[in-house]
Amino acid sequence: MANELQNRNNFFDNLMNMRNLMNDDFFSDLTPVANHMKTDVAESDKSYTVKIDMPGFDKKDIHISYANDILTVTGRRDTFDDDSDKEGNILHSERRYGQMSRQYRLPDADRKAIKAQYTNGVLTITLPKKSEELDDDSHIEIE
Template sequence: MTNEIMDRNNLMRNWFNNDSWMNNFPSIFDNNFPEDSTLKTDIKETDKDYEVHVDMPDFNKKDIDINYENDVLTISGHRDSFNDHNDKNGDMIMSERSSGRYMRQYHLPAVDSKSIKATYDKGVLEVNLPKLEKKVESGHHIDID
């Protein structure tokens, strides 16, 4: 299923990239859809925990919200990364910096939600989600009635 979705996405991307009208579309509009508009993430899983690293440059720690509910980690934040730099003549030619609300969700099951820890340093949010301990049941004898 995932491969089918990826194939469809690649097909659409190729169609847009090869379409002559899209290739001639004025480049001044390209910056309205920044490629870096999502929170880039690395997730590592060990036997004991999940480690989530999210690039969140220029966010203030107080503007980041982390929530874990129903096996879903939600990370959101608000960023105002720039002021209006136009002068009285409106001489700004281009602005690639973005502001606004960002959110990502990750399905990470069987987490001890009371032990989740997070740190934010140099634009990277790190969240450690310890897994619940699996109870290993030793076998037991069952009588037949």
């Protein structure tokens, strides 16, 4: 009786493991890009600061652009190092390759003054705001 119970438990454990693997594979392509590019955006009177987690990317594979008040960050990973054993076997791999991109609406940034740094897998972009020059002649008299 104990063997029969053990075999039944192993059968159900194997079914659950297969279901989990199938769900992982089935839903992995539906995971939103936002889950892969965790972002913090801060705003002050003078600038925006955007911090994006992009671990495992080479600096040369990250493209940043700013146009029409939209900051676009794109990362591309074509390959990754293979961590298989001596026989080339990989039991499970969650690393992906391809391209991911996010956009952020950040109005009135001074495009020529934007700075970016990539350190320890975190991309930090500082976008100074355009300075508004006060015009002393803006007062209008009422007639």
